[in-house]
Amino acid sequence: MSGDEEERVRRVVSSIPPGKVATYGQVAREAGLGRRARFVGRVMARLPAGSDVPWHRVLCAGGRLAFEPGTESYRRQRACLEQEGVGFAGSRVDLERHGWRATLDELLWGPQHN
């Protein structure tokens, strides 16, 4: 692979609007990586501390966080999401409400639907 792919991943993640979330698989597809979802996870894990990339908006399939509930990372990610208005259903994010639909978001739901 090339650093280009990594940059594309970061750009896709950065384009996720506040209050929305995307799964690793979705980000991978958007970035043109196919099913290399784990690669996305790897990019996230290696992000520098001061990065502008909103890694907390990236979730596992089904809206689960990639961390075990109760861990520091879990709480940090959940806190960031809740701060943006993302609601949790138990230990998962409600993808029906907050799942990122990319460009379809506006087309299907409309700006004022929310």
Place this chain on the structure above:
DNA sequence: GTCTTGACTAAGC
């Protein structure tokens, strides 16, 4: 080179 690891996913139970 091969082997292990991992911030994953889909399918099955």
Place this chain on the structure above:
DNA sequence: GGCTTAGCCAAGA
């Protein structure tokens, strides 16, 4: 609804 299993693919040792 949740847990387990098998498959996936790139990075690091």
